[in-house]
Amino acid sequence: MQERGIICAMDKEAKKYIESYKEFLAKAKTERRAYAAAVELLEKAGFRNLKNASRLKAGDKVYRGYHGKTLFAAVVGRNGTSAGLRVVGGHTDAPRLDLKPKPLYEKGGIAYFDTHIYGGIKKFQWLVLPLALYGTVVKKDGTKVEIAIGDAPGDPVFMISDILPHFGKDQQEKKVKDAVAAEDLDVIAGLGKVEDILKKRYGVEKDDLLSAELEIVPAGGPRDVGLDRALVAAYGHDDRVCAYAGLSALLDVASAKGAPARTCAVVLCDKEEIGSVGASGMDSSFFENTVAELIYRDGGNARDIDVRRALEVSQMLSADVCAASDPHFPDSDSIGNEAHLGKGPCAIKYTGPATKSGASDARAEFIAAVRRVLDDAKVPWQMGELGRAEKGGGGTIAKFMARFGMDVIDFGTPLLNMHAPWELASAEDCYNTKRAYLAFFDASADALTID
Numbered sequence: 001m002q003e004r005g006i007i008c009a010m011d012k013e014a015k016k017y018i019e020s021y022k023e024f025l026a027k028a029k030t031e032r033r034a035y036a037a038a039v040e041l042l043e044k045a046g047f048r049n050l051k052n053a054s055r056l057k058a059g060d061k062v063y064r065g066y067h068g069k070t071l072f073a074a075v076v077g078r079n080g081t082s083a084g085l086r087v088v089g090g091h092t093d094a095p096r097l098d099l100k101p102k103p104l105y106e107k108g109g110i111a112y113f114d115t116h117i118y119g120g121i122k123k124f125q126w127l128v129l130p131l132a133l134y135g136t137v138v139k140k141d142g143t144k145v146e147i148a149i150g151d152a153p154g155d156p157v158f159m160i161s162d163i164l165p166h167f168g169k170d171q172q173e174k175k176v177k178d179a180v181a182a183e184d185l186d187v188i189a190g191l192g193k194v195e196d197i198l199k200k201r202y203g204v205e206k207d208d209l210l211s212a213e214l215e216i217v218p219a220g221g222p223r224d225v226g227l228d229r230a231l232v233a234a235y236g237h238d239d240r241v242c243a244y245a246g247l248s249a250l251l252d253v254a255s256a257k258g259a260p261a262r263t264c265a266v267v268l269c270d271k272e273e274i275g276s277v278g279a280s281g282m283d284s285s286f287f288e289n290t291v292a293e294l295i296y297r298d299g300g301n302a303r304d305i306d307v308r309r310a311l312e313v314s315q316m317l318s319a320d321v322c323a324a325s326d327p328h329f330p331d332s333d334s335i336g337n338e339a340h341l342g343k344g345p346c347a348i349k350y351t352g353p354a355t356k357s358g359a360s361d362a363r364a365e366f367i368a369a370v371r372r373v374l375d376d377a378k379v380p381w382q383m384g385e386l387g388r389a390e391k392g393g394g395g396t397i398a399k400f401m402a403r404f405g406m407d408v409i410d411f412g413t414p415l416l417n418m419h420a421p422w423e424l425a426s427a428e429d430c431y432n433t434k435r436a437y438l439a440f441f442d443a444s445a446d447a448l449t450i451d
C-alpha cells in the first residue's frame with residue numbers, strides 16, 4: 001500500500017527526513033529566508049548566538065550570523081576548537097532573477113519588473129512559469145519591509161511572457177542561448193498602477209526600491225516525482241539540499257550524549273552562485289573571524305598563530321551538489337566517472353574544466369580517510385567527475401577553504417537539471433547525504449587522522 005506524500009521504498013527515518021527537508025525548502029526560497037529558517041531550527045535545539053557566549057566548553061552549541069545571509073553553527077569538541085574543526089559547508093543562494101534598483105516600467109499598457117540575472121541559468125527556462133517575489137525593502141529610516149508574494153494560498157503570481165508559436169518562427173531559428181535576451185527577462189507585474197499598490201499595501205515608495213533586495217524565484221513548493229515518489233522536484237536543491245543535510249547532521253550531533261571528538265561546524269554561505277565574492281561570500285574573512293571568535297572563547301587566548309594552526313588541521317566536506325548523469329545527454333558525461341541518481345551522495349576530487357584549472361584537488365590521503373569513515377558507517381556513496389573533459393567543470397567553495405591549508409573535498413547530492421527552475425534529486429540520495437555528513441562529524445579522532 002502506498003501512502004500519499006510518502007516515499008515507499010525508504011525506511012521511517014528517511015521518510016521523516018525528506019518531509020522535514022521539503023518543509024525547509026518551502027520556507028527557504030531565498031538566502032535570507034534559508035538563514036532565518038536555519039536560525040529557527042538552531043535556536044529550537046538550544047544553540048546560542050556566539051556574541052552572547054563569553055566562555056565555551058566541550059559540547060556547547062553556538063551560531064554566528066552575518067548580514068542575515070551567511071551562517072556558521074558549531075558544537076564544540078572535546079579538545080576545544082584549537083584542535084581543528086570538522087566543517088560541512090554549503091551555500092543557500094540559488095540562481096534567480098534579481099529586481100534592478102529601479103525595476104518598475106510600463107510598456108504597451110503592461111507594468112513590468114526589470115530584472116538582472118543572478119547565477120548561471122538557461123534563460124528560456126524562466127519563460128511562462130508562475131513566479132514568486134521575495135525580498136527585503138529597507139526604508140531610509142532603517143525600517144524593513146519583508147515581501148513574500150506568490151507562495152501563500154490565494155496569492156497572485158508573476159510571469160515572463162513568450163511569443164506564441166504562430167509568431168515565433170524567427171525566434172525558433174535562433175540559437176537557444178540567443179532566443180531570449182537577458183534584458184527581456186522582465187516580469188509582468190500587472191496591468192494597473194503597480195506603484196500605487198506597493199504604496200498602499202506595503203507602505204513602499206518607488207524610491208524605497210533603491211535600497212531593496214527583491215528576488216524573482218519559481219512559485220510553488222517541492223513536489224514528489226514519479227509513481228514511486230523516488231524523486232523530489234524543487235527550486236533551489238542547489239545547494240539547500242546539502243545545506244539542510246549539514247544542518248540536520250549538526251542538530252543530531254548537538255542532541256547526542258557527550259561532546260564530539262572535534263568541534264563540528266556547518267557553514268551556510270551566500271553568493272556561491274556568482275563566485276563566492278562579497279562580504280557574505282566564502283571569499284570574505286567571515287569564516288576565519290568566526291573561528292578566531294571560537295578559539296578566543298576557548299580560553300581567552302586567540303593568538304593569530306592559534307587560529308592559523310586550527311584552520312590548517314581542520315577538515316572539510318565542501319557540501320555542494322553535483323551533476324547526475326542524464327541518459328538523454330550522454331555526451332556530457334565523463335563515461336565511467338559519472339555520478340548517478342539513487343547511488344548516494346557523490347565525492348568529487350576536483351571540479352575544474354579540462355585542465356583542472358581553478359580546481360581544489362583533494363589529496364589521496366584525505367580521500368582514503370573519508371572512504372574509511374563512510375564505509376564503516378555503511379553510507380552508500382559514489383565517486384564522480386563533474387562532466388566530460390572540455391565540456392564540464394564548475395566551481396564550489398572548496399578552493400576558498402583550501403587556502404587555509406585544510407583538507408577539503410567536494411561532497412554532495414547528485415541532481416538532474418541543476419540550475420533549472422525545478423531541479424530533481426533522488427529522495428534517498430538526500431537522506432544519505434545527511435547520513436554521510438553525520439558519519440564525518442561522528443568519526444573518532446583516529447578515523448580521520450592522516451599521518
Ligand code: MN
Pocket residue numbers: 091238239272320321
Ligand atoms: Mn552549488
Ligand code: MN
Pocket residue numbers: 238273419
Ligand atoms: Mn550552483
